Amino acid sequence: MGSISNSSAPPTSNHIFDLRSSLSSVKATVKSNGVLRRSGRGMAPEAKCEPKLVQGEAGYVLEDVPHLVDYIPNLPTHPNPLQDNPAYSVVKQYFVNMDDTVAQKIVVHKGSPRGTHFRRAGPRQRVYFESDEVHACIVTCGGLCPGLNTVIRELVCGLSDMYGVTKILGIESGYKGFYARNTIELTPKSVNDIHKRGGTIIGTSRGGHDTSKIVDSIQDRGINQVYIIGGDGTQKGASVIFEEIKRRGLKVAVVGIPKTIDNDIAVIDKSFGFDTAVEEAQRAINAAHVEAESAENGIGVVKLMGRYSGFIAMHATLASRDVDCCLILESPFYLEGKGGLFEFIEKRLKENGHMVIVVAEGAGQELIAESMRSMHHEDASGNKLLLDVGLWLSQNIKDHFSNKKKMTITLKYIDPTYMIRAIPSNASDNVYCTLLAHGAIHGAMAGYTGFTVGPVNGRHAYIPFYRVTETRNKVVITDRMWARLLSSTNQPSFLCNKVIEEAKKEEEETSTQLLEGEAGSTENGMVNDAAR
Numbered sequence: 392m393g394s395i396s397n398s399s400a401p402p403t404s405n406h407i408f409d410l411r412s413s414l415s416s417v418k419a420t421v422k423s424n425g426v427l428r429r430s431g432r433g434m435a436p437e438a439k440c441e442p443k444l445v446q447g448e449a450g451y452v453l454e455d456v457p458h459l460v461d462y463i464p465n466l467p468t469h470p471n472p473l474q475d476n477p478a479y480s481v482v483k484q485y486f487v488n489m490d491d492t493v494a495q496k497i498v499v500h501k502g503s504p505r506g507t508h509f510r511r512a513g514p515r516q517r518v519y520f521e522s523d524e525v526h527a528c529i530v531t532c533g534g535l536c537p538g539l540n541t542v543i544r545e546l547v548c549g550l551s552d553m554y555g556v557t558k559i560l561g562i563e564s565g566y567k568g569f570y571a572r573n574t575i576e577l578t579p580k581s582v583n584d585i586h587k588r589g590g591t592i593i594g595t596s597r598g599g600h601d602t603s604k605i606v607d608s609i610q611d612r613g614i615n616q617v618y619i620i621g622g623d624g625t626q627k628g629a630s631v632i633f634e635e636i637k638r639r640g641l642k643v644a645v646v647g648i649p650k651t652i653d654n655d656i657a658v659i660d661k662s663f664g665f666d667t668a669v670e671e672a673q674r675a676i677n678a679a680h681v682e683a684e685s686a687e688n689g690i691g692v693v694k695l696m697g698r699y700s701g702f703i704a705m706h707a708t709l710a711s712r713d714v715d716c717c718l719i720l721e722s723p724f725y726l727e728g729k730g731g732l733f734e735f736i737e738k739r740l741k742e743n744g745h746m747v748i749v750v751a752e753g754a755g756q757e758l759i760a761e762s763m764r765s766m767h768h769e770d771a772s773g774n775k776l777l778l779d780v781g782l783w784l785s786q787n788i789k790d791h792f793s794n795k796k797k798m799t800i801t802l803k804y805i806d807p808t809y810m811i812r813a814i815p816s817n818a819s820d821n822v823y824c825t826l827l828a829h830g831a832i833h834g835a836m837a838g839y840t841g842f843t844v845g846p847v848n849g850r851h852a853y854i855p856f857y858r859v860t861e862t863r864n865k866v867v868i869t870d871r872m873w874a875r876l877l878s879s880t881n882q883p884s885f886l887c888n889k890v891i892e893e894a895k896k897e898e899e900e901t902s903t904q905l906l907e908g909e910a911g912s913t914e915n916g917m918v919n920d921a922a923r
């Protein structure tokens with residue numbers, strides 16, 4: 392198929408430079424070959440990163456992703472088969488320009504440096520794989536998330552329809568499936584309807600990442616494109632797989648597709664399934680509201696997922712408008728005394744006769760641990776195992792009002808945690824999953840590797856693994872989104888002025904330390920841990 396060019400032109404003509412002076416969040420050292428090695432905060436020690444940083448005018452920086460030609464010289468290229476595909480060839484400028492990049496920060500001032508950019512996702516004129524040479528595999532890891540099956544479907548159909556790929560394997564049951572389980576052959580026919588189902592047809596798991604066994608399995612099976620769908624832990628795993636593949640000099644593209652219901656993956660605008668989860672959470676909040684409204688001093692408590700961040704709780708609260716109080720990990724609260732939760736509940740019950748509380752599962756863990764004296768448990772992947780804040784809170788509210796204050800209250804606790812992630816994705820998440828899958832495929836076919844695909848300010852981009860694994864997004868409580876929530880619920884902030892001032896000061900200090908746009912909060916009330 393197509394003509395072969397013997398020159399494997401490097402993906403960029405610009406030069407690599409030392410960014411230490413302008414990027415204070417990055418600890419970088421220049422290696423002898425002139426490539427920067429960067430290690431971010433919280434990075435898995437085994438994940439070695441060799442960033443490709445490219446400098447342009449006016450403070451322009453491209454944080455580029457690895458390419459197969461970085462370690463396999465003279466790879467032949469081929470014309471992209473999409474140029475002959477009737478569906479795509481009519482599109483004016485369907486192929487992205489080699490130099491297209493996406494800005495990480497789009498709100499700028501007159502004198503701002505142009506800042507960090509990522510390589511734009513999309514099809515390239517020339518590809519590094521011939522269609523009949525591709526042997527792809529797909530694996531899903533971590534917890535469930537609406538849209539997993541849609542991404543699988545779109546990868547299979549996209550590979551087949553756009554690039555004529557016929558060999559696609561599903562690896563059963565997460566990373567350990569590479570060496571401990573069977574594989575499933577995936578065809579456009581076998582995946583045709585799977586987007587209508589929740590879960591993942593190939594199964595998922597936590598724990599069980601043996602890098603060399605995984606790469607042995609990839610090598611033994613002759614797999615040359617690996618599509619890995621999962622959260623922050625999964626992307627760390629993908630990063631070490633990529634490093635090992637590079638060390639062995641294999642022509643294998645490793646591509647991460649970010650997945651987490653918690654929406655805490657750094658850099659990208661939003662993770663797939665998040666909107667679906669927030670929408671489903673409305674049903675639980677609505678039920679809590681109906682129950683509370685219909686009882687004397689009715690209180691509805693709804694616990695929502697969010698191990699390390701409270702985005703689901705925050706967005707579900709803002710969307711519902713029936714919630715009187717939203718408790719998240721990022722905004723520590725207390726129960727007793729002035730400005731505490733009990734005082735607020737009493738006030739709200741007097742005013743309205745009922746109330747709804749939404750609590751993120753990560754909230755109040757210190758308070759519970761104080762009363763239970765235990766909190767250091769981990770799951771198979773090393774994630775913190777949480778104590779049930781919903782039950783604990785409900786019990787404490789009952790004790791306080793029924794036993795101590797002798798008030799009649801009716802409390803209903805609703806725990807829809809798994810219900811909001813075990814459902815199929817909604818319409819907008821389905822479309823989003825298609826864009827992610829197509830971006831991933833175009834990147835792999837163009838020879839890029841060691842990257843995660845995702846939208847940055849609305850444009851899909853290829854992001855180096857280390858940028859999505861070094862930090863997690865969290866709700867910023869000194870930001871406008873949380874302020875909107877506080878003004879909609881009228882709940883107490885639980886913070887004394889001193890704490891608020893300190894939080895603001897810390898954020899100001901961090902944002903002046905960082906190159907503009909490197910981090911900081913966004914319109915969604917998000918911030919990277921690195922900016923805190």
Ligand SMILES: Nc1ncnc2c1ncn2[C@@H]1O[C@H](COP(=O)(O)OP(=O)(O)OP(=O)(O)O)[C@@H](O)[C@H]1O
Pocket residue numbers: 435532533534535565566567596597598599600621622623624625626627628629631650651652653771772774
């Ligand atoms: N630092 C790491 N290095 C290599 N593999 C890892 C690392 N952290 C996690 N993994 C592997 O990634 C997989 C998924 O990790 P984890 O259970 O943390 O879920 P996740 O991808 O973060 O998704 P979720 O959003 O559901 O938490 C597991 O198989 C785990 O062993």
Ligand SMILES: O=P(O)(O)OC[C@H]1O[C@](O)(CO)[C@@H](O)[C@@H]1O
Pocket residue numbers: 533534535622651652653696697698752770812
């Ligand atoms: O019960 P599991 O599968 O370990 O997953 C629970 C966790 O997974 C998530 O959905 C995603 O990380 C968290 O919100 C939650 O704490």
Ligand SMILES: [Mg+2]
Pocket residue numbers: 533622623624774
């Ligand atoms: Mg995780």
